[in-house]
Amino acid sequence: MAHTRITTATPSPTRHHRSSVRLQALRAAFPFTMPICLGFLFLGTSYGILMGTKGFSFVWPMCMSAFIFAGSMEFVTVNLLLSAFNPIAAFLLALMVNARHLFYGLSMLNSFKGMGWKRPYLIFGMCDETFAINSTARIPRDVDRGWFYLWVTVLNQIYWVTGATVGGLIGSNLTFNTDGLEFVLTALFLVIFLDQWLSGKHREHLSAIVGVLSSLVCLALFGAEDFMIPSMIIMLALFVLLRPHLDTLHHQPSTADSHIQEEHQA
Amino acid sequence: MTMTIWQGILTVAAVAAGTMLTRFLPFIIFPESKQPPRLIEYLGSVLPYAMTGLLVVYALRNTPILTGSHGIPELAACVIIVVLHCWKRNMMLSIAAGTLAYMIMVQLVF
Numbered sequence: 001m002a003h004t005r006i007t008t009a010t011p012s013p014t015r016h017h018r019s020s021v022r023l024q025a026l027r028a029a030f031p032f033t034m035p036i037c038l039g040f041l042f043l044g045t046s047y048g049i050l051m052g053t054k055g056f057s058f059v060w061p062m063c064m065s066a067f068i069f070a071g072s073m074e075f076v077t078v079n080l081l082l083s084a085f086n087p088i089a090a091f092l093l094a095l096m097v098n099a100r101h102l103f104y105g106l107s108m109l110n111s112f113k114g115m116g117w118k119r120p121y122l123i124f125g126m127c128d129e130t131f132a133i134n135s136t137a138r139i140p141r142d143v144d145r146g147w148f149y150l151w152v153t154v155l156n157q158i159y160w161v162t163g164a165t166v167g168g169l170i171g172s173n174l175t176f177n178t179d180g181l182e183f184v185l186t187a188l189f190l191v192i193f194l195d196q197w198l199s200g201k202h203r204e205h206l207s208a209i210v211g212v213l214s215s216l217v218c219l220a221l222f223g224a225e226d227f228m229i230p231s232m233i234i235m236l237a238l239f240v241l242l243r244p245h246l247d248t249l250h251h252q253p254s255t256a257d258s259h260i261q262e263e264h265q266a
Numbered sequence: 267m268t269m270t271i272w273q274g275i276l277t278v279a280a281v282a283a284g285t286m287l288t289r290f291l292p293f294i295i296f297p298e299s300k301q302p303p304r305l306i307e308y309l310g311s312v313l314p315y316a317m318t319g320l321l322v323v324y325a326l327r328n329t330p331i332l333t334g335s336h337g338i339p340e341l342a343a344c345v346i347i348v349v350l351h352c353w354k355r356n357m358m359l360s361i362a363a364g365t366l367a368y369m370i371m372v373q374l375v376f
Contacts, residue, residue: 187361246312
C-alpha cells in the first residue's frame with residue numbers, strides 16, 4: 001500500500017484538540033477534492049438538468065444523488081423511471097453496473113479497520129473518485145487518517161448533491177459553453193494513475209498493466225456498455241495466476257493495523 | 267414520468283439497494299473482527315493499481331476512434347497530461363491544463 005498508516009497517536013480527548021484534528025484533516029483533504037469539485041458540480045448539474053428536461057422536480061435528482069450516489073447509475077436510473085415499472089430488474093442492473101465497487105471494498109478492508117462510527121459512511125460514500133483518492137493519497141503523518149477519509153467522502157458527496165439539485169432547479173437555462181468540461185474526471189483518473197506509476201516499483205507497475213490491458217481487451221471485445229464485468233473477471237484470473245510473482249508482502253500488515261486500532265481506541 | 271410516484275420511489279430504492287450491496291458486501295463477508303484470507307489481502311494490495319487503470323479506460327470508453335474526431339482531442343489531452351505530470355508532478359496543474367486543452371479542442375477545432 002502506498003499510503004502511510006500512521007495516525008496521530010496523542011490521546012488527549014479535549015474538545016479543542018479534537019476540533020483541531022478535524023480541521024487539520026480538512027486542510028489536508030480539501031486540495032485533493034478540488035478537481036472533483038469542478039467535475040462533480042458540472043456533471044451533477046448536467047444530470048439535474050437532464051432530469052428537469054424530462055419533467056422531474058428537483059427533488060428527484062436531489063434525493064437520487066444523495067441516496068444512490070453513483071454517477072453513471074443515476075443517469076441510467078432516469079431511463080428506468082421513464083420505462084415500465086420493474087424494481088427487480090432495476091436492482092439487478094444496479095448490481096451489474098456497480099460491480100466494480102466490490103473490488104474497492106476488497107482494497108479498503110485494511111484501511112477502514114478501526115474507523116468506528118465513520119466506517120459505515122465511508123463505505124456508503126465510496127464512489128469512483130472517493131475511492132481513487134482514499135486508496136492512493138499519501139496522507140501526511142500528522143493527519144488523522146479517519147478524518148481525512150471522511151472529509152474526502154463528505155466533500156465529494158456535497159459537490160455531487162449540490163450539482164444535481166442546482167441542475168434540477170435551473171433546468172436548461174445554461175448559457176456558458178461547457179463542452180468538454182466532463183474531461184476533468186478523466187484527467188483526474190489519469191493523473192492518479194500516473195502518480196501511482198511514478199511512485200511504484202515492479203509490483204505496482206505489473207498490477208497497473210494488468211488493469212489497463214484486461215480492460216482494453218474487454219472494451220474491444222464487448223463494447224463500451226458491457227466491458228466492466230468481463231474485465232474484472234480477467235483481472236481476477238490474472239492476479240491469481242501472477243500471485244507467486246506479485247505476492248511479496250513480506251511485512252505483516254495485520255500487526256501494523258492492530259497497532260493502529262489500539263491507538264484509535266485509546 | 268409513466269410511473270406513479272410510489273413506483274418511482276420504489277425503483278430509486280431498488281437501485282440504491284443494489285448499489286449499496288456492491289459497496290458493503292466485501293465488508294460484510296470479511297468483517298473487521300476476523301482476519302481475511304491471505305488471498306483477499308493479496309488482492310487488496312494489488313487491486314487499487316489495477317482499478318485506477320480500469321477507471322482511466324472506463325472514463326475514455328466512449329471515445330470515437332473510427333468516427334468523428336477519431337479520438338484526437340482525447341489522445342492529445344492525455345499526452346499533455348502525461349508529459350506535464352512527469353515533468354512537474356503537480357496534480358492541479360496537470361488536470362487543469364489537460365481539461366482546458368480538451369475543451370479548446372472540442373469547442374474550437376473539432
